Amino acid sequence: MNDNQLLRYLANALEPGHREEVEAQLMRSPELRVRLEALAREVDSRLAPRNRWRIPPPGVPSGRQTFSVASRRLAIMGRPLAPGDLFEIAIAPVPLPESVWFAILSHGADGWEVRFPDSEAEVVALSDIPADTDGQRRIQVRASGQTGRQWWAVALVPMDLAIDWTLAPEARWSPLIDGIADGTVGVTSLEVEVEPLRAD
Amino acid sequence: MVYSSAIAIWYNRPIMQHPKLQTWEVYLASRDALRTHALEAAAELVAGRDALARSMLADFRFGRRGDWVNSGLTRLQADLPVVSRRSLAATLSSGDAIRAPSGENARNTWRGHRRYTSRQCREELEPTIHHRIAWALAELGGIAAWIEDTERAAWSRKSYVLNPEKDALAAMMWVKWSNRDVWTIRSDWDETYLEPARRSFAGVMSQRKLPRGVQATVFDRLAGSFFFFLCNFKARTPGWAALAARVVEGSGAGPVDAIAPLVGDTSRAVLSGCAAERGVRARTVAQLWPRYRYAARRSVELGDALASQPESAEAFLDAHIFFRLLACWSKGDALAPDASVNVVLQARSRSRSRVRAVLAEHDRQALVDAVLALDGLHARTSEAVSRLAWSWARDELRYDYPFDIERPLTAPCRPIVSSAPELDPASTAAVGSWVRLVVVKGQTARLVRWVELGGTGDKDPTWGRLLSKELPRSLADEGKSGRNATYHGLRMHLGDALDVYLASSIDLFEDLAALAVLLETRKGKRSLATRFLGLLERGWHEAIPAPKSGFPTFVQNVSAALPILRDRLGDLP
Numbered sequence: 001m002n003d004n005q006l007l008r009y010l011a012n013a014l015e016p017g018h019r020e021e022v023e024a025q026l027m028r029s030p031e032l033r034v035r036l037e038a039l040a041r042e043v044d045s046r047l048a049p050r051n052r053w054r055i056p057p058p059g060v061p062s063g064r065q066t067f068s069v070a071s072r073r074l075a076i077m078g079r080p081l082a083p084g085d086l087f088e089i090a091i092a093p094v095p096l097p098e099s100v101w102f103a104i105l106s107h108g109a110d111g112w113e114v115r116f117p118d119s120e121a122e123v124v125a126l127s128d129i130p131a132d133t134d135g136q137r138r139i140q141v142r143a144s145g146q147t148g149r150q151w152w153a154v155a156l157v158p159m160d161l162a163i164d165w166t167l168a169p170e171a172r173w174s175p176l177i178d179g180i181a182d183g184t185v186g187v188t189s190l191e192v193e194v195e196p197l198r199a200d
Numbered sequence: 201m202v203y204s205s206a207i208a209i210w211y212n213r214p215i216m217q218h219p220k221l222q223t224w225e226v227y228l229a230s231r232d233a234l235r236t237h238a239l240e241a242a243a244e245l246v247a248g249r250d251a252l253a254r255s256m257l258a259d260f261r262f263g264r265r266g267d268w269v270n271s272g273l274t275r276l277q278a279d280l281p282v283v284s285r286r287s288l289a290a291t292l293s294s295g296d297a298i299r300a301p302s303g304e305n306a307r308n309t310w311r312g313h314r315r316y317t318s319r320q321c322r323e324e325l326e327p328t329i330h331h332r333i334a335w336a337l338a339e340l341g342g343i344a345a346w347i348e349d350t351e352r353a354a355w356s357r358k359s360y361v362l363n364p365e366k367d368a369l370a371a372m373m374w375v376k377w378s379n380r381d382v383w384t385i386r387s388d389w390d391e392t393y394l395e396p397a398r399r400s401f402a403g404v405m406s407q408r409k410l411p412r413g414v415q416a417t418v419f420d421r422l423a424g425s426f427f428f429f430l431c432n433f434k435a436r437t438p439g440w441a442a443l444a445a446r447v448v449e450g451s452g453a454g455p456v457d458a459i460a461p462l463v464g465d466t467s468r469a470v471l472s473g474c475a476a477e478r479g480v481r482a483r484t485v486a487q488l489w490p491r492y493r494y495a496a497r498r499s500v501e502l503g504d505a506l507a508s509q510p511e512s513a514e515a516f517l518d519a520h521i522f523f524r525l526l527a528c529w530s531k532g533d534a535l536a537p538d539a540s541v542n543v544v545l546q547a548r549s550r551s552r553s554r555v556r557a558v559l560a561e562h563d564r565q566a567l568v569d570a571v572l573a574l575d576g577l578h579a580r581t582s583e584a585v586s587r588l589a590w591s592w593a594r595d596e597l598r599y600d601y602p603f604d605i606e607r608p609l610t611a612p613c614r615p616i617v618s619s620a621p622e623l624d625p626a627s628t629a630a631v632g633s634w635v636r637l638v639v640v641k642g643q644t645a646r647l648v649r650w651v652e653l654g655g656t657g658d659k660d661p662t663w664g665r666l667l668s669k670e671l672p673r674s675l676a677d678e679g680k681s682g683r684n685a686t687y688h689g690l691r692m693h694l695g696d697a698l699d700v701y702l703a704s705s706i707d708l709f710e711d712l713a714a715l716a717v718l719l720e721t722r723k724g725k726r727s728l729a730t731r732f733l734g735l736l737e738r739g740w741h742e743a744i745p746a747p748k749s750g751f752p753t754f755v756q757n758v759s760a761a762l763p764i765l766r767d768r769l770g771d772l773p
Contacts, residue, residue, distance in 0.1 A: 017350030024220035057603035
């Protein structure tokens with residue numbers, strides 16, 4: 001019996017006949033039971049705590065009012081985007097831009113974090129960002145320190161969504177998390193490739 | 201501990217009372233009955249009597265279809281398994297020669313005892329026709345019984361915990377999925393079913409030892425994708441409908457019997473068309489309806505069989521497994537006990553996933569109605585999510601976790617062209633020239649297989665170029681061009697008219713073959729190209745590039761094709 005079967009057994013992902021076969025083997029083999037327990041511990045340790053954020057993968061706009069975004073590296077002597085460099089997020093036109101403000105999120109080792117705004121004073125209605133001739137509104141964002149693919153997201157938050165700015169971030173963003181989950185807050189994510197800054 | 205409850209299931213059971221476990225003596229008795237029966241049946245079959253052999257196929261669901269059994273036994277005798285002396289003995293030798301297992305091996309599953317027998321048997325048997333047929337019959341008999349129990353009966357033994365509150369919530373959410381009213385259920389859905397999906401992803405990541413830094417991102421992507429993966433309403437096979445098909449699979453005596461009654465007319469046409477036209481299933485269909493030369497007609501026959509009785513789906517699937525095993529064994533493949541079972545699992549898995557995909561595309565309401573008729577809906581849904589997520593996790597792993605929700609786990613069958621297109625005279629002339637080119641290039645047999653079976657069964661580069669480079673774009677299927685070009689319409693056309701094209705060119709082929717005489721002299725060889733092209737270019741359509749070099753080979757190709765063509769065309773009414 002291979003680990004694949006045992007792991008599927010643990011995940012309840014085996015079809016009934018195959019589950020029966022695994023159970024039968026477990027009954028007759030103490031060694032197999034030891035292996036199963038070891039695998040269960042391994043899988044348990046991999047199950048990270050559940051994150052409440054529901055940010056869709058890049059390219060999948062989420063929300064009852066969806067929108068698209070695109071990223072663009074700002075020209076820096078023709079070199080690739082490096083940690084700390086600025087890049088641009090262009091938000092495609094949305095109806096009633098004065099009714100929403102935007103939040104910028106990034107994904108790191110600890111999951112999702114709201115990078116902007118950090119306080120109520122920083123809240124900016126989307127309509128306050130000048131639109132290009134094609135209706136796009138561009139925001140400059142500074143890439144974080146990690147190299148590789150960085151995962152970012154833009155949320156368009158209704159002005160009437162109540163955020164308690166006096167709370168610590170974990171509690172503060174609960175209405176935003178709920179709004180993304182139930183679709184009242186639109187969110188779209190994107191990836192940018194960040195390469196180490198070379199000495200040459 | 202997340203899994204403590206799962207582990208407790210087997211800790212708390214009385215040891216050795218599992219229905220899948222049998223003692224060595226019980227296994228040996230059933231093995232002995234099977235091998236004795238198989239040896240007798242093979243001897244009878246070699247002598248021209250098939251009654252015993254037929255009785256050995258009774259456990260397959262097609263066992264009652266006399267015509268399919270006839271086809272199966274014909275194939276068995278034509279494609280004898282290529283089995284080693286040891287393997288023959290492992291199945292056919294007396295059990296007395298095998299040392300009885302001890303300790304925990306004294307009780308085992310059927311598959312476990314088979315593995316043990318295969319390892320322990322030290323005897324050898326001569327690979328006579330009698331032994332080879334007996335080996336196949338014994339193996340098939342055992343596998344048929346295993347399929348019946350593990351792949352069908354086990355589903356009816358499975359019970360699901362009832363939880364009125366959660367079952368009602370699950371039912372409400374299924375209604376919302378089908379009504380596309382999903383934002384209101386997202387939180388509840390994620391709260392209830394994201395965890396089983398996470399466990400499946402964790403299992404796959406554990407198996408592959410994925411770095412822990414990567415897996416945190418995977419879990420966050422899964423959390424954000426789970427809902428969209430299911431509610432991708434633009435997809436031909438939205439995830440929620442594919443999940444519903446998995447839930448329904450668990451509702452009957454077996455997964456195929458459970459969903460077969462939901463197959464509507466459109467789904468049936470697509471499924472029978474795909475089976476008759478595509479891949480290895482096409483060969484099974486051709487063997488079950490050998491009197492029909494063309495895939496389109498066989499597709500109709502399969503569709504009629506599926507429509508007359510939903511149980512025909514399992515019968516067809518069993519027949520497909522039967523022919524797959526014979527094909528593998530005749531090449532010396534899949535002879536080991538687990539390898540044979542893997543052929544079964546792969547064939548069933550692929551076929552079932554096709555059926556689920558087609559139902560998810562065409563029969564969504566029937567799926568939802570069937571889901572809502574089930575009890576224990578929460579437990580059933582949770583288990584189906586686990587299985588779906590396991591497949592999803594493996595698929596994401598293959599592509600490095602892009603979570604592309606546009607990519608279905610199972611590519612749905614493309615609708616086949618249901619009738620041959622009408623071709624204008626210019627196109628007909630082009631097809632005629634192309635058919636001649638195919639014969640000249642020595643691809644006659646592949647052309648016939650392509651037309652009759654829907655594929656050539658290999659990836660021959662010459663044939664590939666004939667399709668991709670030497671057919672005018674106007675003959676490709678509508679909307680398909682470049683590297684994605686398909687030629688189902690042309691194939692259907694040739695299904696009706698290939699023999700007409702060949703018959704109209706037979707005199708030309710005779711003339712071309714006669715040029716072989718030029719190869720005997722140096723002067724003749726020098727004039728071959730001119731003479732060959734002079735004959736070929738009469739009535740040649742400009743859209744088809746004429747051959748430029750290799751004329752001696754072309755003459756040989758045409759000469760080799762002629763007897764086959766004469767034989768084929770002589771069959772015409």
